[in-house]
Amino acid sequence: MSIVLRAAACAAALLGATPLLAQTVPNPDFPALEAAQNAANGAPGPRSVPAKAVPVPDDVDLATAALVAAPYRVPAWNANPPDAAAWKALVDKLAQASLPGLAKARAALGVTIQPTTIGGVKGFVLTPKEIPDAHKGQVVYNIHGGGYVYGPGESGTAEAMLMAAYGGYKVVAVDYRMPPDAPYPAAMDDADAGYRALIAExxxxxxxxVGTSTGGGMALALMLRLKGEGVALPGAVAPGTPxxxxxxxxxxYRTNEWVDNVLVSYSGYLTHAAQLYAAGHDLKDPQLSPIYGDFHGLPPTILTSGTRDLFLSNTVRTQQKLREAGVVQELQVYEGISHAQYLFDPQAPLTKEVFGEITRFFDQHLAK
Structure with a gap:
């Protein structure tokens, strides 16, 4: 049984067989809890919160409830391999495990995939079975996520597939180099080279x-790099939970720690992946953390996140900076969703809505 199906069964049980989780019930211990919390938070400073269980929302569809109810993804979230060889072995194992599901999803969605080379960088071209007249001549350039370590080769094409299927675009996905073999700036160099080759034609x-998570951060960093070098910017950008x-x-990073069932905690693999990628560079360098860059002049941008996303603040702070810089921007936040879960179930209403909204935004801002 797949993770989604197992989670669906769990969610159905939570929402159906255990109705108390979907109701507000009096807490007989609330007076004591209230007094303890008042005492703990009676002065300025950090907030102290009691241990609690967070139920699956009762106002989401079953597919979304399945994603919310899913268990932590071990060993993806807390991986800490001891050396480069162990990192590569884990990444390859996870990548290989994803390929059958991707092939099945492409067949169901009617998307084809072809390897390519663009700007000297490996990549893939994903094409839907039909491209609407309004999208002919338009191209989506995809930078995959995965914390700078996960998603090599075809395993990093889920978002590109969904953008092709639900947007009706030709999508070019760049397969950038990653650590431990190729730390910063290799990934950005590859993303830059691929983009320049694309706009040459x-x-x-x-x-x-378009990019999610690491791909979203890289998309923003690429905009800053291109702007600084005087290269023409794209018509629109869609950084998902960057x-x-x-x-x-x-x-x-604190309020959603242990609630986000994808990233779970920054102290998991994210910390180790950041160290691998940065390789000693200052993490506040805007090419590593674009939030510290100048967003003036960036293209229209649509951002996506969820209420349980560890990176929700990253997304909200990015939108705030874009707004302050006068950039046309939109932010969509989905109930109960952890990090990047709109990529997990190709047939879920959530997935269709997210990519439908991105397509609507592109229809408003891309040249015909």
Missing amino acids: TDPKKVAV WSDMTETGDT
Whole structure:
């Protein structure tokens, strides 16, 4: 049984067989808890909160409830291999495990995939079975996520597949180099080279850049790099739950810790992956943490996150900076969703809605 199906059964049990989880019930111990919390939070400073269980929301569809109810993904979230060889072995194991599911999803969605090389960098072209007339000549450039370590090769094409299927675009996905073999700036160099090659043959105003998590952070960093070097920017950008700050700055790094069932805690693999990628560089460098860059002049941007996302603050702070810089921007936040879960179930209403909204935004801002 797949993770999604197992989680669906769990969610159905939680929402159906245990109705108390979906109701507000009096807590007989509340007076004592109230007094303890008042005493613990009676002065300015950090908030002290009691241990508690957070139920699956009762106002989401079953597919979304399945994602919310899913257990932590071990060993992905807390991986800490002892050396480079062990890192590569884990990454390859997880990548290989994802390939059958991706092939099945592509077949169901009618998306084809072809390897390519763009700007000297490996990549893939994903094409839907039909491209609407309005999207002909337009291209989506995808930068995959995975904490700078996960998602090599075809295993990193889930978002590109979904963008092709639900947006009706030709999608070019860059397979950038990653640590431990290739730390910063290799990934950014590859993303830059691929984009430059793409706009050498396509009007940049007909190009959108899409990326989730690490891919979202890299998309923003790429905009800053291109702007600084005087290269034409794309018509629109869609950073999903971007890793825009690698310094663990932001409220939801704490408020959503242990609630997000994907990333779980920054003290898991994220810390180790950040160290591998940065390789001693300052984490506040805008090419590593674009939140510290100048967002003036960036293209129209649509951001996506969820209420349980460890990176929700990254996303909200990014939108605030874009707004302050006068950039056209939108933020969509989904109930109960942890980090990047709109990529997990290709048939879920959530997935269709997220990519439908991104497509609507691109239809408003990409050149025809």
